Every structure is written in structure tokens, then in C-alpha cells.
Amino acid sequence: MFPYLGYAGKWLWVDLTEGKVESRDYDPLLAESYLGGNGFGTRLLWENVGPDVDALSPENWLIFSTGPLCGTVMPNPGRMEVVAKSPLTGIYGDANSGGFLGPELKFAGWDAVVLTGQSPAPVYLAIEDGQATLRDATELWGLTASGTEQEIRRLWGDALVKTAVIGPAGENLVRYAGIQITAQRSAARCGLGAVMGSKRLKALAVRGHGPIRIADPKRLSHLSLELQRRLLANPIFPAVSAHGTPGIVSLMNAMGRFPTQNFKAGGYENADRINADALYSRAFVRNVACFGCPVACDKVYQIPDGPFANTSLRSVEYETLNALGACILNDDLDALLAANRLCDELGLDTISTGRCISFAMELWDEEILNLDDTGGLPLRWGDMSVVLRLLPMIARREGFGNLLAEGVRRMSETIGRGAEQFAMHVKGMEIPGQDGRAQRSMGLAHVTSTRGADHLKAFPTIDETGYPDEGRRRYGADYLPELVQPLATKHKAFLVKDGEDFGAVIDSTGMCKSGGTFVLAEIYWPDIGAAIEATTGMSMSVKLLKEIGERIYNLQRCYDAIHGITRADDRLPRRFSAEPSPTGNARGQTIDIEPMLQEYYRLRGWDATKGWPTPEKLQTLGLGDVAACLWR
Amino acid sequence: MPVALVRIHIKYHNMLRRLTGVDMQALDLPAGCTVQTALEAISRQYGHHLHEMLFSPNGTVATHLVIFHNGQLTRDDPDGLLLSEGDELMLFPSISGG
Ligand code: SF4
Numbered sequence: 001m002f003p004y005l006g007y008a009g010k011w012l013w014v015d016l017t018e019g020k021v022e023s024r025d026y027d028p029l030l031a032e033s034y035l036g037g038n039g040f041g042t043r044l045l046w047e048n049v050g051p052d053v054d055a056l057s058p059e060n061w062l063i064f065s066t067g068p069l070c071g072t073v074m075p076n077p078g079r080m081e082v083v084a085k086s087p088l089t090g091i092y093g094d095a096n097s098g099g100f101l102g103p104e105l106k107f108a109g110w111d112a113v114v115l116t117g118q119s120p121a122p123v124y125l126a127i128e129d130g131q132a133t134l135r136d137a138t139e140l141w142g143l144t145a146s147g148t149e150q151e152i153r154r155l156w157g158d159a160l161v162k163t164a165v166i167g168p169a170g171e172n173l174v175r176y177a178g179i180q181i182t183a184q185r186s187a188a189r190c191g192l193g194a195v196m197g198s199k200r201l202k203a204l205a206v207r208g209h210g211p212i213r214i215a216d217p218k219r220l221s222h223l224s225l226e227l228q229r230r231l232l233a234n235p236i237f238p239a240v241s242a243h244g245t246p247g248i249v250s251l252m253n254a255m256g257r258f259p260t261q262n263f264k265a266g267g268y269e270n271a272d273r274i275n276a277d278a279l280y281s282r283a284f285v286r287n288v289a290c291f292g293c294p295v296a297c298d299k300v301y302q303i304p305d306g307p308f309a310n311t312s313l314r315s316v317e318y319e320t321l322n323a324l325g326a327c328i329l330n331d332d333l334d335a336l337l338a339a340n341r342l343c344d345e346l347g348l349d350t351i352s353t354g355r356c357i358s359f360a361m362e363l364w365d366e367e368i369l370n371l372d373d374t375g376g377l378p379l380r381w382g383d384m385s386v387v388l389r390l391l392p393m394i395a396r397r398e399g400f401g402n403l404l405a406e407g408v409r410r411m412s413e414t415i416g417r418g419a420e421q422f423a424m425h426v427k428g429m430e431i432p433g434q435d436g437r438a439q440r441s442m443g444l445a446h447v448t449s450t451r452g453a454d455h456l457k458a459f460p461t462i463d464e465t466g467y468p469d470e471g472r473r474r475y476g477a478d479y480l481p482e483l484v485q486p487l488a489t490k491h492k493a494f495l496v497k498d499g500e501d502f503g504a505v506i507d508s509t510g511m512c513k514s515g516g517t518f519v520l521a522e523i524y525w526p527d528i529g530a531a532i533e534a535t536t537g538m539s540m541s542v543k544l545l546k547e548i549g550e551r552i553y554n555l556q557r558c559y560d561a562i563h564g565i566t567r568a569d570d571r572l573p574r575r576f577s578a579e580p581s582p583t584g585n586a587r588g589q590t591i592d593i594e595p596m597l598q599e600y601y602r603l604r605g606w607d608a609t610k611g612w613p614t615p616e617k618l619q620t621l622g623l624g625d626v627a628a629c630l631w632r
Numbered sequence: 633m634p635v636a637l638v639r640i641h642i643k644y645h646n647m648l649r650r651l652t653g654v655d656m657q658a659l660d661l662p663a664g665c666t667v668q669t670a671l672e673a674i675s676r677q678y679g680h681h682l683h684e685m686l687f688s689p690n691g692t693v694a695t696h697l698v699i700f701h702n703g704q705l706t707r708d709d710p711d712g713l714l715l716s717e718g719d720e721l722m723l724f725p726s727i728s729g730g
Pocket residue numbers: 076077078098099288289290291293294295296297298512513514515
């Protein structure tokens with residue numbers, strides 16, 4: 001009998017080769033040591049998918065995993081984690097999505113779904129409360145993301161079915177294909193849509209009607225109310241709620257932190273044409289929110305007229321405005337939104353897609369690529385007619401699109417001729433919309449992220465422009481002023497480590513990083529500990545919780561380590577250290593991550609030569625078995 | 633004796649643009665004015681909703697306001713930061729993310 005409430009207490013095991021679906025009990029030890037979500041996935045991946053497994057082979061595991069707070073009355077508890085070995089990077093991979101699928105899975109009575117093998121023909125997994133079956137998806141194969149969801153809903157006669165689907169990009173094994181989650185949100189990064197495609201799994205479809213039982217409902221309601229009050233009283237709540245992540249476009253542009261023209265610059269002269277104000281006045285329709293979220297940072301947009309008239313979409317994010325905007329020198333907002341919608345339908349991660357295109361555009365500029373290479377497509381900066389033609393070619397791996405479908409690192413290796421000096425990735429992952437020359441902690445975060453270049457693992461928000469009140473409240477006055485200064489390096493290793501550990505916990509609970517834990521820095525370790533106690537009945541001190549965060553993050557690093565990652569891979573592309581930023585607050589700045597990295601290894605208790613957790617460190621985290629495997 | 637004036641420009645973003653209804657404005661202020669003077673002037677012009685975005689309840693400039701002075705982020709005391717003819721201020725709510 002699973003002893004904790006808040007969890008469903010069981011998960012689904014699916015062998016796609018054999019067509020078998022089985023219920024498995026949730027191991028209480030796993031819940032105590034890894035919580036759920038991200039931690040659950042990390043441990044299963046470590047135990048079951050070794051270095052000899054190709055990410056696109058049947059032996060890779062694809063893990064959809066909720067956490068104990070997912071679907072509860074906590075603020076913004078609609079998040080779900082997807083974990084697998086990444087076909088883009090060949091190392092640990094995960095992606096996280098908001099929306100409604102995670103809570104629905106819990107209402108159906110499952111904490112997670114774990115899939116392995118490869119189906120002989122396209123299938124989808126249908127979960128209706130306690131019943132789970134594999135169903136034929138031959139008719140769905142080839143459909144777009146929204147087309148797939150609509151068809152499943154039509155077949156079920158139920159408009160409230162929640163889904164995770166892949167589009168053509170996932171089917172065609174594009175290495176950065178994402179998974180689209182109800183409603184129009186994405187578990188975008190790391191190419192996990194390609195893992196789904198390799199298994200011939202078109203979709204998960206879930207309908208659940210059951211309750212989530214709470215250990216101490218009164219305590220949880222009081223806590224939730226208090227947190228909601230704190231969120232609403234936060235002075236920047238109105239701005240975050242009004243515009244969501246697009247709200248930072250112009251601010252980051254002024255900081256010189258808005259990657260432009262494949263990271264040549266950190267500021268775009270036409271940023272105001274693609275910023276939140278432009279988006280709002282051009283296309284805003286209404287606010288929407290993920291499950292149980294008071295922030296409602298999500299919006300529905302619709303282009304009112306012109307060549308893309310009536311194109312409607314939601315979840316337009318800062319990252320996409322950067323990747324399909326400034327980074328390719330595009331200031332045509334309508335075309336940008338149309339490209340965003342197309343990526344969603346094809347099932348492409350907008351960040352990696354945009355970066356592959358900006359990389360190709362720079363190579364065109366440098367005359368490393370020509371018309372023979374591109375199949376007759378001129379790759380001029382900002383030419384959205386070409387971009388809109390390229391997107392389906394990438395998703396279907398047609399012509400030049402087949403090369404772009406491989407991601408920046410493989411593109412640079414295939415093209416050669418000096419292309420690698422313009423390849424903006426870390427460990428094979430395309431760099432998202434930050435520039436370490438303008439914010440030191442982000443440069444470090446891109447390097448230490450366990451899934452390759454990423455801002456969301458550490459998510460250092462406190463020093464983006466400097467938030468002294470939040471910095472003081474969260475970390476204490478001793479760390480100020482440097483901690484909140486974007487160009488300072490002091491204390492940044494500490495900030496990144498704390499963010500990574502806290503983020504690992506948040507991603508293991510089912511809470512959102514945009515809704516109070518990082519963007520509105522209101523909810524912190526003690527609040528999450530209290531919420532876990534009230535929800536599950538598990539006793540959870542801050543010390544224990546921090547240990548869990550560390551355990552998860554260290555295990556991810558160990559997973560990368562057994563896949564050959566060492567200290568030598570912890571580096572930024574040359575551009576950041578060799579070319580001073582020409583724009584904004586960062587003008588004249590380069591970044592040297594070395595001192596911060598040294599400090600980071602020291603704080604983590606990692607071997608500074610190899611960049612791996614030491615056996616002693618792993619022992620203290622209860623990972624003796626992992627140490628024995630890594631250091632044998 | 634007429635007071636010498638300096639003309640400065642203020643650019644609004646995000647909620648500040650919504651509250652003022654403009655993206656940019658020119659403002660004539662007495663020579664020797666500071667960033668604080670400019671914020672007080674626009675606060676008088678646009679009313680208490682904007683005032684709440686610019687100032688803390690104790691009357692000091694809000695720490696959740698991000699100010700760029702001639703393209704450079706400033707965290708200096710707004711009361712000590714003098715403005716000259718042609719200066720530009722950009723004002724943002726201090727949001728983060730992404
Ligand atoms: S803050 Fe935004 S992304 Fe997060 S749960 Fe709320 S609506 Fe969704």
C-alpha cells in the first residue's frame with residue numbers, strides 16, 4: 001500500500017513492441033528520494049537507459065511524469081515533465097509543459113506513464129480513468145498537432161480529452177521535434193517528440209474523473225490562499241499577468257541580452273515591432289491560464305487582417321519572439337506569429353528551429369553556404385517567405401530541410417568549412433534567448449545545465465536587471481549588491497546552483513516556474529516543503545528538500561558523465577568570449593565563465609578536473625550505487 | 633525671470649505604456665531637475681495608477697521600476713541623477729523570465 005496521499009500511487013508501464021500495458025505501484029522510496037516529475041524520470045532513466053542505447057532506438061524510455069502537487073489547489077499546479085535520452089544531444093533530456101494534461105492524468109488515477117519499445121504500426125495510448133489501451137493511429141499519422149487532437153476528440157465524442165501529440169516533425173524524427181500538450185502548449189526541448197515518433201506513438205489521450213486525496217486539506221487550502229495573496233500583492237504581478245514572457249522583450253533588448261542575428265548582437269533595432277506592446281495591440285484576444293493558475297500569463301492571439309488574417313494561436317513566448325524574430329532579423333510580427341503557429345502544428349521546438357535557421361543565415365552571409373547547398377533557397381536575413389517555406393521542409397526532412405532537422409551541432413559537422421565557429425550551442429543544444437555577455441549568471445547557467453544550453457534549469461531571474469528586494473528577501477543582505485548585478489560574477493555560482501536544485505524540485509512537484517517560484521520570486525523552499533507535507537503527509541524539512549534537489553541534479557550530471565560529458569564540455573561558444581557585445585547595457589562586454597565555473601564545482605562538491613560529482617559527494621546524497629558505476 | 637527649461641524624452645513599456653496610453657513623450661522640466669523630478673511630473677500627469685507603479689508607499693522611487701538613462705541601466709539614487717537637455721529615460725516594470 002502506497003503510504004502517501006497527493007499521489008495516485010501507481011503508474012502505467014507500456015511496452016510498445018509487445019503492445020502490453022500494465023499498472024505498476026509507485027515505490028514509496030522513490031517518492032521520498034525524488035518526489036516525482038523530473039526526479040522520478042531521472043532515476044528511471046539512470047537505471048534503465050544506458051550509454052549504449054541510441055535515443056531513437058526502441059530501448060530508450062519515454063517518461064511522462066507528474067508530481068505530488070500537480071492537480072492540487074496550489075497556485076499553478078498544472079505542470080508535467082517528460083524525460084528521455086535526447087536524440088539532439090545524446091545525453092539526459094527533459095521538457096516541461098503547462099496546460100491541463102498533468103492534472104488530468106492524476107484525475108485518471110496515474111502519476112506517470114512510462115513507454116518503451118517500438119510499435120509495429122502507429123498507435124496512441126488511450127487512458128480513461130483506470131483503463132488504458134493502445135489504439136490504432138494509422139489514420140492519425142501524418143496529421144498536424146491540432147488536427148490529431150481534434151480527431152481524437154471527435155472519435156471519443158468528448159471535447160475535454162487532454163492530449164500529448166506529435167506532428168509531422170516527430171514522426172520524421174527531427175532531432176528537436178517537440179510534444180504538443182493541451183492546450184497549444186509544448187514540451188518543446190531536447191527532441192522528445194522524435195523519441196515519441198521513433199516509438200510510432202502518435203499521442204497520449206487522457207480523460208480522468210477521480211479525486212486527488214490530500215493528507216491535510218485544511219492546511220493546504222490555507223497555504224494556497226496565503227500564496228495566492230502573496231502573488232497578487234507582488235508589485236510586478238500586473239505586468240507579468242498582462243503580458244506574460246513577451247513582456248520582457250524590450251527590457252532584455254535594452255539590457256543587450258536579446259540575441260540578435262545569431263548572437264552577433266544582444267539588441268535589435270526593431271525590437272519594438274515584435275515586443276509585448278506590439279503583440280498586444282495587434283493580436284490580443286483574451287487571457288487564458290493553465291490549470292489552477294492565478295497568473296494567467298498565457299494569451300489567445302489572432303491576426304486580424306493581411307496575408308495571415310485569422311491565424312490564431314496561444315502560448316506566444318519571449319523565446320519564440322526572439323528565435324523567429326530578432327535572431328533572424330525579422331520584424332514582421334504577423335509573419336512571426338504565422339511561423340510560430342506553423343511550428344506548433346508541425347511539432348517543432350521554436351527555439352531550436354529558429355537557431356538552426358539563424359545559423360544557416362549567418363553561413364549564407366559568410367558565403368559558407370550557397371544556392372547549391374540550399375537547393376536554390378536564398379537565406380537572406382529576415383526573409384520570412386523563405387522561413388515559412390523551410391518549416392514544413394524541416395518537419396518532413398525534405399531537401400535542405402533535412403540538414404536543418406539535425407540541429408546546429410550536426411549541421412556544423414556536416415557542412416564543415418569553418419561553420420563551427422558560428423554554431424551557437426552547448427553540448428548540442430541550441431542556446432535559448434539569453435546572452436551571457438549581458439547577464440553573467442545566464443552564461444554560467446547555459447554551461448552547467450544538464451540538458452545542454454538552457455536557461456530554465458537554473459533560471460536566474462533575480463539578476464536579470466537587478467531585483468534588490470527579491471534578492472534580499474530570498475538570499476539575505478550578505479549577498480548584495482553583487483548577487484543582483486547582471487554584470488557581476490561574485491555569488492553567481494551560488495545563485496545558479498541554488499536555482500538548479502530548487503528548479504529540480506519544482507519540476508518534480510508539478511508546479512510552474514513562471515508562476516511564483518522564479519519569475520515572481522514569492523514561493524521558495526519553505527513554502528514548497530509545507531505544501532508537500534500538507535499534500536502527501538510526508539515530513540519534509542527544507543534541509544531534506546534541498547537534499548532532494550541536489551540528488552536529482554547530481555544524478556542528471558552523472559547520467560551525462562556516463563555519456564562522456566566532462567569539464568571540457570562545460571564551455572560557451574567562442575563568440576561570447578571573443579566578440580564584445582555591441583549593444584545595450586552590455587556594450588563592450590565579453591564573458592569569461594572560468595572563475596564562476598571553478599566556484600560552481602567547489603560549491604557542488606564536484607571534481608574540478610573531470611567536472612563530475614565526487615564519490616564522497618554522491619555518498620552523502622545516498623547515491624553510492626551511482627558513484628560505484630561512475631568511478632569504477 | 634523665466635525659468636530655464638530642459639527637454640527630455642520618456643519611453644514607456646509594458647504596463648506603463650498601457651497606463652499612459654503613449655509609447656513616448658517629450659517633457660519640459662526646469663534646468664537642474666533629476667530623474668525623481670521627471671517621475672513626479674508624469675505621475676501628476678497620469679494619476680494614481682501610474683503613481684503606484686513609480687513610487688513605493690513611503691514616497692521613494694519603487695525598486696520594481698527599471699530605469700534606463702540614455703540607454704544605460706541605472707540603479708543610482710533617482711534624486712541625485714541630474715537630467716540634461718535631450719536626455720532619454722526608458723521606464724519598465726521590473727519583470728523577469730525567459
Ligand atoms: S504562470 Fe503562465 S505558464 Fe505558468 S501555469 Fe500560469 S499560465 Fe501557465
